[in-house]
Amino acid sequence: MDDIFVAVTGINASDNPAPGIGVARSLKGQNVKIAGLAYDAMEPGIYMDWLIDKSFLIPYPSAGSEALMERLLYIKQHFGLDVVVPTLDSELPFFIKYRSELEHHGIKTCLPSEEQFRLRSKERLAAIAEQSGLQAPKQAIVTSYNELAKAVQEIGLPVMVKGTLYKAYHAHTLEEAMAYFGKIVAQWGYPVIVQQAVTGEEMNVIGVGDGAGNLPGRVAVKKMSVTELGKIWTGVTIQHPGLLEATQRFVATTRWRGAFEMECIVDQDTVYLIEINPRFPAWVYFATGVGINLPIMLLKLALGETVETAGEYQAGKLYIRYTDEQICDMSRFQNIVTRGES
Known part of the structure; x- marks a missing residue:
């Protein structure tokens, strides 16, 4: 099988980690070559050679669509680019708006439509909660x-x-x-x-919708501790029937396509929908670790392949985030600054 070239954004694995490293870990070893797309030369993912095959700096969304499109086409020509997986909220409007143009150039995506993206906005939270059988603050x-x-x-x-x-x-x-x-x-x-501000236990569920109302995979977790920035530090997988049923209803009613995360607070029998994120969270590899590889599902959907519904995962699996250090030559940093790639 030929290698598939996938670009992943959000490779900033700092004290406020982005989802890209978790996505890359999930895709690695699956006949996938990974290009890490970074906004700054200090993003740690650039230097994680065991995950990222090649790194490129890309312009910030504020630089305009033309600059980013030009950079993506450069990456396709010089590295290869079959699928791009944006993982940051600020990038999604560009990739959603220009998905047809990207596909014209042979770059596929698996993203919600513009209307679906607007549906999950915080301003429409109450309506989505009601459709999903949840409460909204x-x-x-x-x-x-x-x-x-x-x-x-x-x-x-x-x-x-x-x-x-x-x-x-x-x-x-x-x-x-x-x-x-x-x-x-x-x-x-x-x-x-x-x-x-509602009280209760923080529970999140992530998944992938196929755009036809089906939910091939999802995993729910309970947050046990978070950082000062609100990022999950430790968590445990759960099987919460009300939350999982609501997730199924959300995907079925919106016909959601692509990755999502539902953030909820559960107070006894009441489940409050706090937020819907239209992408994977930083802890996405937790799902992969318990047997539900959501990034692989996303990749297959982007390529137009059939995705089978995953089996159940086990409750009671513990997730613990940790910090690490890596050492590399200063020339790597200088190379990414001067050439924009490494």
């Missing part, structure tokens, strides 16, 4: 300090103050909420979401 979309104060009064403290793509802060007072509002606006702009 109260929330309001605000664009000013006056609207923020009104929303906090109506929802009641404490609240979560969130950006539409990134960042979420727990505010116990109106003053804290206003400070976080200003912080999010300064970094990510408007609007900002004010959401009821």
